[in-house]
Amino acid sequence: MHPFSDRLVEAVRVKGNPCVVGLDPRISLMPVFVKSSSAEQTISDFHEIVLDAVAGLVPVVKPQLAFFEQYGIPGMKAFENTVRAARERGLLVIADAKRNDISSTAEAYATAFLSDGAFDADAMTVAPYLGRDSLTPFVTACKQHGKGLFVLVKTSNPGSKDFQDQILQSTGRPLYQSIAASVDELGKEVLGASGYSSIGAVVGATFPEEARTLRSIMPRACILVPGYGAQGGSAQDAAACFNDDGLGAVVSSSRGITYAFGNADISRDAFARSVRDNTLRMIEEVTAAVKAGVAS
């Protein structure tokens, strides 16, 4: 398989935008028409409609594991169905798992999400607290299987200041910049023909100043930018994560796409239209902001 970074750059070029639709199954928020007695069926059906609506529009979807796991085994079956349905429609899949552990345990997580077995996504998110040696098994899996990694660097929540923003004596800079430097270093081993690395980072849309610095520390990283929309980040804020070539980042929205349809009694067609319209609006805002950012 081609390196993930090249597949991502190509998909962004083909679709003409860097937008990611987040898939956060919350059955209580879903339209009435989709609800059946089975959580697996309900979630899988809901996502099939969403995927049909967005497959022609965006390059990537991002299922969030937590929302599947909360439904137990039926939820995890729906995760498997959703990943398969997305890939069948030509979409790249980032498993938003925020996993991590050490040595053989990290290898097991890489096998779960980044091999061709088990859940078989194109990329996953991981947490960095355990240190560089905890990231290595994931990097190895990315090299072997053409998969991608997004390491949490600076998250979009207020609490990201508690530990991530702490200034280190050794560098005089915040912790998150040290982690970004590690991402850049690890990423050199997994560069694609596009010049981008398959080892990327998560940088929240709510801190554009920090994002500009992080962009310069990790020039080759693909940055996953959550926090656009419902979490308070604007398209202009997200644009700070892009390089001058208009590439190097993808921007994610979840609730603003799939749960912004109003009344739960909405029809299937109206729901699909709502998802499509919300996605088109996001694409317009994000591409305009990135263009303006590059021009400025």
Place this chain on the structure above:
Amino acid sequence: MHPFSDRLVEAVRVKGNPCVVGLDPRISLMPVFVKSSSAEQTISDFHEIVLDAVAGLVPVVKPQLAFFEQYGIPGMKAFENTVRAARERGLLVIADAKRNDISSTAEAYATAFLSDGAFDADAMTVAPYLGRDSLTPFVTACKQHGKGLFVLVKTSNPGSKDFQDQILQSTGRPLYQSIAASVDELGKEVLGASGYSSIGAVVGATFPEEARTLRSIMPRACILVPGYGAQGGSAQDAAACFNDDGLGAVVSSSRGITYAFGNADISRDAFARSVRDNTLRMIEEVTAAVKAGVAS
């Protein structure tokens, strides 16, 4: 349900030791007799034998999610079976999941592992990098459902020095001590009658000096000590995590208990005996070291 910390203290008293048997399913390492064509069956059967062998001996088991997830849906079904089988045998279950995320996503993980639905463990491990607000939904779930939390503070791997050991300008001390202070603070909200909190910490057995400092920063926390045995920590090292009352920590071993049986052609009875013998040896070493540590 009684607070997790009280249930843990009581279980340690009843069994007379603070040992945790880690359950890391790796089918390739299992005895031939247990292997069937189904990963779910193989893992579930393997763990039933292990659980029957250790249920009368130790207070807690710790299934490691990564090793289940690597087998996809059959692995997750085996996780569900294993948790149920452990609880039926009166064992406490710590889901070693190292999850975390923000706001409603953290709530979803708490629902997955700390409510009475989905996977229904007694406690889980979480990662702290996202900040204090990412831990709050888990703390709330612990309060509501009598469950417990173990926050990664100082892990047993060499790479734990990369970020965890960084000295912060604001405190002049390592990052992991700030996280320990947050664990202590959050833990005050979930104190049991035993004086211990249901908000605990993970502190690797490989750094006894650091463990003594952490014990004093978090006097009320239940500390989960991995890294005993296969990862190089000794029982004496692990003893540094205990309070003078001989309580306040549990020590975990995985491979040294379940995969130290020698030849894969071993019989079912001989395998069960090996698990029992390895567990008894661990109990002897750990209880002696804790007693010596308290006496010194």
